[in-house]
Amino acid sequence: MKIERKKVSMQVFDRIKEYIHEEKMKPGDRLPTEKQLSEMFGVSRTPVREALSVLEASGLTVSKQGGGSIVQETSLTNLIEETQFEFVDSKEVLNLLETRIILETEAARLAAERGTPDDKSQIKRNLEEIRKAQDDNRVGYKEDIAFHNAIAKASQNPILVHSVENLTTLYEKAIRFSLKKNMGVSEKRAQVLSEHERIYTAIRMGNGDQAKDEMDQHLRNACKKFKHSFDQALNS
Amino acid sequence: MKIERKKVSMQVFDRIKEYIHEEKMKPGDRLPTEKQLSEMFGVSRTPVREALSVLEASGLTVSKQGGGSIVQETSLTNLIEETQFEFVDSKEVLNLLETRIILETEAARLAAERGTPDDKSQIKRNLEEIRKAQDDNRVGYKEDIAFHNAIAKASQNPILVHSVENLTTLYEKAIRFSLKKNMGVSEKRAQVLSEHERIYTAIRMGNGDQAKDEMDQHLRNACKKFKHSFDQALNS
DNA sequence: TGTTGTATAGTTATCATACAAATCATGATA
DNA sequence: TATCATGATTTGTATGATAACTATACAACA
Structure with missing residues (x-):
């Protein structure tokens, strides 16, 4: 049996997705700030940012400097870039x-x-x-x-x-x-x-x-x- | 005409892809280390890491702690959702x-x-x-x-x-x-x-x-x- | 010979902090 | 009311430090 060793950043990635789901967030809604998220999950900003990068690349969110991260209209087809x-x-x-x-x-x-x-x-x-x-x-x-x-x-x-x-x-x-x-x-x-x-x-x-x-x-x-x-x- | 402001991390993402292409890297080959990459592109390690996160999430590479990042076999099969x-x-x-x-x-x-x-x-x-x-x-x-x-x-x-x-x-x-x-x-x-x-x-x-x-x-x-x-x- | 243990250097993962740059909110001013 | 200034908030990037892990080489052992 293999020991499970998942990167924190990817766990955060999953958790943020869960969060979006559970809070029933609609496109346009703002995610908690990176600081809040890092406190929420008890990690530093670094893995949170990496998780957000992946989320953005997957088309689920958009992060704007100074503006925060908002969930995006997610057409399943652009889930991951081509x-x-x-x-x-x-x-x-x-x-x-x-x-x-x-x-x-x-x-x-x-x-x-x-x-x-x-x-x-x-x-x-x-x-x-x-x-x-x-x-x-x-x-x-x-x-x-x-x-x-x-x-x-x-x-x-x-x-x-x-x-x-x-x-x-x-x-x-x-x-x-x-x-x-x-x-x-x-x-x-x-x-x-x-x-x-x-x-x-x-x-x-x-x-x-x-x-x-x-x-x-x-x-x-x-x-x-x-x-x-x-x-x-x-x-x- | 609006000036295209692209995040450095995403530019690094593109550049690494180019690099893999130009160097004709095969699955299994090792990428330069994060340090080398950051020096190569003249940025800090932070955006390099975020780029690597996205690369890994899209199935192009795998990063192992201590082992480096290697380019991966990319097959459509991996992309089928469960x-x-x-x-x-x-x-x-x-x-x-x-x-x-x-x-x-x-x-x-x-x-x-x-x-x-x-x-x-x-x-x-x-x-x-x-x-x-x-x-x-x-x-x-x-x-x-x-x-x-x-x-x-x-x-x-x-x-x-x-x-x-x-x-x-x-x-x-x-x-x-x-x-x-x-x-x-x-x-x-x-x-x-x-x-x-x-x-x-x-x-x-x-x-x-x-x-x-x-x-x-x-x-x-x-x-x-x-x-x-x-x-x-x-x-x- | 082959296996196991150990040391070491190199690398990624994460943390903490600082600052820059963009955006937002508020209130003052015309 | 509308516009603008300004400070606070928030993301983007930089930097350095530490922990955890890998790979390799080499010594010790059977």
């Missing part, structure tokens, strides 16, 4: 996509078979958002992810939803980095949109097998595009 | 099993198709463990879980492995609680063992379709047994 993705290799992303295919094709089938009218109209709204993003000439990561998550939600299986969300947000973070390097994928966006539309149509019609098929093709194409753009990036 | 649910609701267990079916049937197929001889002999060892547990008249949760995880591992997809492990450990927790109430499942254990054996055989033969089928039946039977024992518990 910085570390410079070091992931393409194989990992393909593994991620492979796992997404396994989960999301079945999610699509279940969505078609069990989705309520509400679920389906939500999916439709997400589709509209994607279209809008495209009109605005934005890439629309968030909208894409939201579309996929909405389909998972229509499966009526919270565990499945959670698993899918886990992977899609991870994918977004990873892909966002790789797209920074080469933007030459925009011409494919029309194709992606029509894939999305076909998935939605199958779900709306309640055709599980077809929904699964369309999702399968859609994600396999994503694989291909990723490989292609990654190779391009390597050769540049 | 699913934290604390439920015992029967509906959730069925959802959990449904998700396991989706993932693990494909995992079994991939294990049959891609598993190395080492992987397969590991699965065999896990099977032996289950048998041994049964001989000792133990229930053998751990052995069961280990068997399923080993199959996932043989898929050669770390993301899939992690996802499966997430669900199996969750399942273990849930089932361990619910089985406390009714132990009347022991007579089915022989059947479970033969299911496990059939899964293994299919994987060993490299028959992906059959492996998937066997896993499917195995988990569906688990569903049935759970429903049955749950109903029993309700009527008692």
